Amino acid sequence: MSVLIKGGRVVTATDDYVGDVFVDGGRISLLGEALDVTADTTIDASGKLVLPGLVDPHTHLDMPFGGTTTIDDVRSGHEAAAFGGTTCHVDFCIQGKGQTFADALADWHGKREGKALIDMGYHIAITDLSDPERLEELASLPEQGVTSYKLFMAYKGALMVDDETLFKSMEVAAASGALVMVHAENGDAIDVLVKQALAAGNTAPHFHALTRPPETEGEATNRAVQLARVAGCPLYVVHVSCKESVEPIALAREKGWDVWGETCTQYFFIDQTFLERPDFEGAKYVYTPPPRAKDNQDVLWNAVRTDVLSAISTDHCSFLWDGQKTLGRDDFSLIPNGGPGLENRLHMIHHLGVGQGRITLNRMVELLSTNPAKLFGLYPRKGTIAPGSDADLVIFDPSKRKTITVADQHSKADYNLYEGTEVTGDVETVLVRGTVVIDDAELKVEPGYGQFVARAKFGEELRPAALGV
Template sequence: MIIIKNGDLVSDAVTQGDIAVDGNKIVRIASHIEPTEDDRVVDASGCYVFPGFIDAHTHFAMKNAMTTTADDFQSGTKAAVLGGTTTIINFASPSETGSLVEGFNESLAKAQGVSSCNYRFHMEITHFDKKVETEIKAMKQLGVTSFKVYLAYGFRLMDDDIYRSLEAVKAVGGVLGAHCENGYLIDVLTEKCRIRGELSPASHPLCHTAEIEAEAINRLATIGKMVDYPVHVVHLSSQAGLEEIRQARASGIQITVETCPQYLLLDDSCYHLPGFESAKFMFSPPARSRADQIALRQAVVNGEIQTIATDHCSYNFDGQKTLGRDDFTKVPNGIPGVQQRVSLMYTLFHETEGLGPVQLVRLLSENPARLYGLYPQKGVLAVGSDADLVIYKKDGESVIKAENQAENVDYTPYEGFKVNGCVKDVFLNGDQVVVNDKLIVKNNGVYAK
């Protein structure tokens, strides 16, 4: 057995104690566990022991019309586990023929054998017909219970097909998440920028206003009410969007919400940087005002936001972001962050009244595990749960630098950010895969069905 000793164990409260791991499970938790000669002892004094963190929003190995993400499963999951994330939930796209099952199999093949943390998938619904409806049912046997629709981009669904998708997801008891931005209004504002010749990244947030997000959230909530089934908003970015969620909840609509570190830490000053630097911050929805950032932080404190994921979707600055040097609409949208999420949020929570390690576990591990059917195997320190564990050193401070990251991308939007403490050791399925910040066992991730 492995005995992790003297750590501050984080669940509903923080308690000092020991954890015994046998095989891939936690087998005992007590204030003191006496090791035998055969046991290996790992000292966690001065550290928090967290259940492995879950990043429920990544885009590894994603191909679009312009280019392919810089991180595939190999590099992305290495970065994830080094940063304390033991399970990622990646978005799988339908195959070229439009099949969900084929698309799932393609994604699974890309992840298997090369992933250094555990993985699972959400399935995107990019069109709706009888075949898709049947396949949503078939996905359950494959371990996929969460789906996503887009209200923006070329593959967006119209309201009738969102309604039909939600009905189909309801029939299997799944979760439907939505990218909430009104794509038609983005298109009309983008066209106006083009006519005015305003083609720099500064135009990006002007074409993706907070009202455009709020309107789409309102529409999704209305569909949720009509189908009488909960809906999930991914990457909430604005106060206007938050107000729509409050109103929806007040009228009895069940709606869960995810936000991301970029909306809690960055603001729209990043769209006024010299040269072409602002392209590094082009993601959708975009970074908002300081007032939006403060409102979202307060919503995290209040429990109005349930989960924090990254929306990691990395593109190199050189060669990929620069595709849009003369036209911001050609800049691939997305930023990296899977490696820095835990330490950035640990630091923010440490500095924010009403937040701390208990809330960190709730938003980055327990709540995503509950929402996506992984609880209590994951998301909690408990006897019988999977031994996915993070030992986080409390002391010390470090500065985020792209040159130190395992992400396969040439920049980080968090360059120069100071973080408190660090991920020291990580256990994945009972094996210690990270020792003193070094990845010693690669490719040990399994499909978290």
């Protein structure tokens, strides 16, 4: 099927022009003004933005955590993503204790098969390197298209690794061409603070934030930066939430070190006071790192504007408020950590970032699509509009009004972090590899259409032959 998208305002990380996009064979074939070509389908994009499909580098679908499992599986998560303009994402494959990476990946591929609507890859989350064979296996993963290693410096007794495991993984990454990702919080200190709070009878949701102060994030971020420097590996700090974490990343980037950071949509709009909402509603905003004091929001906007932080993800990790979050009604430490957000990243960042003059349209595309694609071995196959790239495209109406509400969302979560927020700008049509996936508020493909993407090593480009099925 060939598709001609006519007269839209084509916006990439570097370009902004009115023109046509011709799609053939699942890829972008021609770009130009008033293209004289015949297509099977023609879409009039006059007055609309034509954007590269968004890439979300940080999601958790069908993930066991805290005695339960995220409510969104690949099927529902992909529907939410697609309706929000996300055409590719990288999810986390969590290694179980004592498990080989091959077995872990087989488990996660099983979660994907027959359910995927959009394209996706996997990060490997390392929890156990006690078997010497795991280091050798870890080194082989980039050749299999799994080119990023995630390590948790928090969640003691569950996902947290010690510094020895962290450093060994960094050394392997330096040699294998992988990017190391860290969840940067001092898990040991937090564990002490949580136990002290519970012993004092402090069980309400807002103690989640009080026992994870920003200094614990800043300390772990700096520790990871310094260890990566010694190991000689590139480092990506996930979900940066506060000034204390931004500062060591800014210093590293000023020095020219291979350090990058992301933040998440929710940290721009939700502050620590949300955790204090009555009747246990504060539990909706229990995610990690927690919402911070409101003055951190200006810090984060400045950081994404100046490229101290290079990407905005969702960290979509959705649980039901009623039935899952309520596991911690009498103990905040038992509230499953995470929140929904896959569907509304573009809505929120376009409206309150571009619409209020905090960032440009080009920078928005860079943060939501191009930089994640480059950092995670998807570019130029994904993340841009250029001849030869996958025809992952979003036609976005920048003037359409929308009220974000749980009633209209496609996640299975029973709440929305941005409930009642009125935004200007909404997704109209979404294509993945040249096929219309979303149009006129309807899903147009069947589960199983989405593909697994074998990603390129860090710093290398993903060309057509590198796509796996």
